[in-house]
Amino acid sequence: MKANTLALALAVGLLPFALRADGLDPALLTRPPVEAWPTHHGDYSGRRYSTLKEINTRTVKNLTLAWVYRANTSQGNAIIGGEGPETPAPGGGMAAFGGLSIKSTPLLVNGVLYFSAPDHAWAVDARTGREIWHYFWRTRGGIHIGNRGVGMYGNWLYFLTPDNYFVSLDATTGKERWHHEIASIKREYFSTAAPIIVRNHVILGVGGDSLDVPGYLESRDPETGEVQWRWYTTPRAGEPGAETWPDEYSSAHGGGMPWVPGTYDPELNLYYFGTGNPNPVLAGQSRGGNNLWTCSIVAINPDTGKMAWYFQATPHDTHDWDAAQVPILIDGTIDGKPRKLIAQANRNGHFFLLDRTNGKHVLTAPFVDTINWTKGVDRNGQPVPNPAKDASVPGTLVSPTTDGATNWPPPSFDPDTGLFYVGTHEAFSVFYLTDTDPRPQGWGAAERHVASVNGSLKAIDYKTGKVRWSRRLAMSAGGYGGGPMGLLSTAGGLLFGNDGSGNFVAYDAATGKPLWHAGLGANTSNGPQTFMLEGRQYVVVGAGDSLFSFALQ
Amino acid sequence: MRLTYPTCATMVLLAALNLGAQQPPPPPPPEGQRPTPAAAPPREPRPEEPQFDAEAVQRGKDLLVARCGFCHGSNARGGSSGPDLTRSALVQEDENGRQLGEFLKVGRPERNMPKFELTPPELTDLATFLHATIYQIGNRRTYQILDILTGNPKAGEAFFNGAGRCSSCHSGAGDLKGVGGKYEPATLQERMLMPRAGRRRGPPGPRATPPWEEPNAVKATVTPPAATGALVRLTDFDVTIYDPETKQMRSWLRKDDIPKVMLMDPLQAHVDMLRKWTDDDMRNVTAFLAGLK
Numbered sequence: 001m002k003a004n005t006l007a008l009a010l011a012v013g014l015l016p017f018a019l020r021a022d023g024l025d026p027a028l029l030t031r032p033p034v035e036a037w038p039t040h041h042g043d044y045s046g047r048r049y050s051t052l053k054e055i056n057t058r059t060v061k062n063l064t065l066a067w068v069y070r071a072n073t074s075q076g077n078a079i080i081g082g083e084g085p086e087t088p089a090p091g092g093g094m095a096a097f098g099g100l101s102i103k104s105t106p107l108l109v110n111g112v113l114y115f116s117a118p119d120h121a122w123a124v125d126a127r128t129g130r131e132i133w134h135y136f137w138r139t140r141g142g143i144h145i146g147n148r149g150v151g152m153y154g155n156w157l158y159f160l161t162p163d164n165y166f167v168s169l170d171a172t173t174g175k176e177r178w179h180h181e182i183a184s185i186k187r188e189y190f191s192t193a194a195p196i197i198v199r200n201h202v203i204l205g206v207g208g209d210s211l212d213v214p215g216y217l218e219s220r221d222p223e224t225g226e227v228q229w230r231w232y233t234t235p236r237a238g239e240p241g242a243e244t245w246p247d248e249y250s251s252a253h254g255g256g257m258p259w260v261p262g263t264y265d266p267e268l269n270l271y272y273f274g275t276g277n278p279n280p281v282l283a284g285q286s287r288g289g290n291n292l293w294t295c296s297i298v299a300i301n302p303d304t305g306k307m308a309w310y311f312q313a314t315p316h317d318t319h320d321w322d323a324a325q326v327p328i329l330i331d332g333t334i335d336g337k338p339r340k341l342i343a344q345a346n347r348n349g350h351f352f353l354l355d356r357t358n359g360k361h362v363l364t365a366p367f368v369d370t371i372n373w374t375k376g377v378d379r380n381g382q383p384v385p386n387p388a389k390d391a392s393v394p395g396t397l398v399s400p401t402t403d404g405a406t407n408w409p410p411p412s413f414d415p416d417t418g419l420f421y422v423g424t425h426e427a428f429s430v431f432y433l434t435d436t437d438p439r440p441q442g443w444g445a446a447e448r449h450v451a452s453v454n455g456s457l458k459a460i461d462y463k464t465g466k467v468r469w470s471r472r473l474a475m476s477a478g479g480y481g482g483g484p485m486g487l488l489s490t491a492g493g494l495l496f497g498n499d500g501s502g503n504f505v506a507y508d509a510a511t512g513k514p515l516w517h518a519g520l521g522a523n524t525s526n527g528p529q530t531f532m533l534e535g536r537q538y539v540v541v542g543a544g545d546s547l548f549s550f551a552l553q
Numbered sequence: 554m555r556l557t558y559p560t561c562a563t564m565v566l567l568a569a570l571n572l573g574a575q576q577p578p579p580p581p582p583p584e585g586q587r588p589t590p591a592a593a594p595p596r597e598p599r600p601e602e603p604q605f606d607a608e609a610v611q612r613g614k615d616l617l618v619a620r621c622g623f624c625h626g627s628n629a630r631g632g633s634s635g636p637d638l639t640r641s642a643l644v645q646e647d648e649n650g651r652q653l654g655e656f657l658k659v660g661r662p663e664r665n666m667p668k669f670e671l672t673p674p675e676l677t678d679l680a681t682f683l684h685a686t687i688y689q690i691g692n693r694r695t696y697q698i699l700d701i702l703t704g705n706p707k708a709g710e711a712f713f714n715g716a717g718r719c720s721s722c723h724s725g726a727g728d729l730k731g732v733g734g735k736y737e738p739a740t741l742q743e744r745m746l747m748p749r750a751g752r753r754r755g756p757p758g759p760r761a762t763p764p765w766e767e768p769n770a771v772k773a774t775v776t777p778p779a780a781t782g783a784l785v786r787l788t789d790f791d792v793t794i795y796d797p798e799t800k801q802m803r804s805w806l807r808k809d810d811i812p813k814v815m816l817m818d819p820l821q822a823h824v825d826m827l828r829k830w831t832d833d834d835m836r837n838v839t840a841f842l843a844g845l846k
Contacts, residue, residue: 393701
């Protein structure tokens with residue numbers, strides 16, 4: 001109510017715009033995102049669906065640019081933190097990954113957008129695109145491949161850095177409150193996840209599979225930053241699941257990085273997320289067995305850090321197909337009965353639908369045509385890997401590639417159409433075993449990419465797993481470049497995504513027909529979002545180093 | 554977007570790999586005498602990559618074998634009684650031998666790990682070796698592909714001329730003559746699977762030829778006006794083709810799939826084969842091609 005009143009007051013010009021220090025109302029987290037986007041996926045469900053419909057299939061033709069914010073990385077007027085040197089090593093940082101790419105979905109709270117990139121966080125006025133503050137983190141190094149965003153609790157912001165610091169800022173000023181190291185950079189951990197806040201738990205996952213180190217999810221205290229619990233993604237001796245590894249040593253060095261933010265069901269009080277691939281990554285000879293709980297969808301109690309259930313999408317993975325894609329909560333109907341479901345389009349090329357109360361499989365269906373690594377799907381809905389498709393010295397031809405049939409960019413579920421939307425990619429690689437030691441290390445094999453044969457945006461009927469419509473993405477002389485993309489569906493009948501060629505596109509959510517587009521000069525690089533501000537609906541998306549905002553003329 | 558792929562057998566594969574004079578194929582190499590592959594191009598180190606003194610690495614390795622190998626294995630990956638040193642948190646987090654040195658002064662008596670007295674230069678060498686090894690493990694771009702020519706060249710030749718139907722477009726004595734000496738085996742295998750580079754191959758730098766100027770570029774016909782050329786870019790909103798005769802690019806805006814674009818991929822047979830190859834056939838044909846000198 002308070003937010004509504006304020007918006008109305010602002011709309012009629014009664015109040016000057018001011019940053020409010022009372023921060024985020026936690027009640028917003030359990031409602032559909034309308035005048036706020038208070039958590040990474042907009043709400044806890046991960047649907048990335050908005051009830052807004054001012055912008056719809058009829059009006060979208062009038063959508064036009066409201067503002068552009070080009071991410072400012074200068075240290076000049078920044079608030080500076082961090083443990084690293086003043087001058088970073090040349091060629092490192094984001095430069096090693098083709099420059100700044102906004103992969104973060106901004107939060108919108110009280111009219112301000114908060115977002116991040118490796119070593120940076122910004123606050124921007126959502127009406128004008130003006131920068132309010134910029135925080136710069138002096139890094140000690142680490143892989144600067146991306147950062148998925150910030151989390152908010154009251155007036156405090158949280159984000160992770162490539163050199164594995166958990167940093168808290170004052171949302172009003174951008175000033176740092178404190179930072180804590182959550183993992184060792186020397187062991188090649190790096191952190192990209194957006195913190196997800198559930199009550200007084202800040203939930204974080206670590207990343208990094210270059211060396212054979214253990215993966216874990218943590219909950220930390222929003223006031224002090226101290227650890228509340230830590231859950232290792234692989235079992236230790238005596239725990240159930242330990243029998244899926246040769247010994248505790250291989251399990252404790254078995255990776256499983258939970259690097260993508262998950263979803264949450266407040267009624268069941270379960271946090272859902274996907275775990276990463278096992279280590280060594282492409283050479284499985286020292287880790288015979290299914291390697292639980294890697295490549296799994298896991299439900300965890302956020303108060304205790306205890307696992308409620310798991311579903312392993314890829315047993316004994318040897319192709320880097322983590323299950324870190326967003327598991328979306330669907331309150332649906334199967335065989336006439338209302339069900340609490342969870343759905344994921346997995347990097348290994350299969351769509352999984354589970355009962356989210358217990359993790360029992362409802363259906364499994366491939367969503368790409370080139371899968372050649374399985375012997376089929378078993379009665380529990382798990383694909384059965386074909387060991388002949390493991391990396392070999394003379395080379396093994398496999399599809400999907402390590403990039404996966406899809407990847408981390410957030411998909412969307414539209415309850416109006418009943419369709420699960422996902423950007424997909426069909427490609428082949430040859431996997432060469434390079435480490436024939438009985439105890440291989442790191443990745444243990446090399447991959448040579450052979451060809452991309454298709455990139456498509458697909459709409460999957462969640463009840464059947466069948467692809468209802470599929471739209472080919474842009475093609476260039478070199479083949480298909482597009483595929484995985486951040487998506488947003490709305491009650492206006494629209495699906496926002498890209499075309500794999502630098503266009504931001506509004507598709508008809510029912511048919512996949514493109515209704516509107518804007519060339520942004522780079523593919524969209526984050527999840528698009530929409531919100532109502534001062535009586536006007538905005539659509540905001542990141543592409544490369546810029547954030548673009550659109551509204552009706 | 555709606556794309557149409559006409560089948561055009563005569564166009565398929567004509568441009569794949571390199572054309573050469575027709576000559577009878579050389580005999581396959583005798584058992585055990587594999588062809589010498591061309592070397593992979595050297596890789597430029599990235600500016601932020603740490604440099605390790607090669608001599609110190611070697612001295613450190615010798616020291617490890619002599620003093621630590623009995624328990625930790627001669628490659629430091631662990632042995633009968635000692636753990637893998639390259640996975641050790643203590644070693645991974647060590648800074649130039651400092652923490653390692655402190656540890657070695659005491660050892661770990663409760664686990665029968667004795668203390669070691671190393672001179673400061675010895676300690677530096679040992680740490681350099683261990684850190685260089687860990688760096689190599691963590692950097693998969695530096696992994697060396699092993700000897701991949703394990704296939705049976707005769708079986709490969711039979712597949713080439715038979716079930717694989719490669720010989721409907723290619724000939725070992727003709728366009729593929731000498732191909733085995735031209736590429737190192739993994740690149741040869743990759744080109745066999747897909748002659749067109751989807752992702753750039755080789756060291757960083759500009760492409761010698763833009764992909765649309767390659768003879769095997771995808772052909773596009775844009776109607777209206779029934780213009781034909783090599784595809785540069787096709788989206789729902791525009792299409793660009795390259796006319797090799799005039800060396801001009803032409804582009805049109807598109808709406809509702811108009812103008813229509815018909816694509817013809819000279820490498821469609823290679824694309825289709827990706828779903829059909831068995832790994833044995835792939836390895837055998839690679840071995841056959843590698844023998845074409």
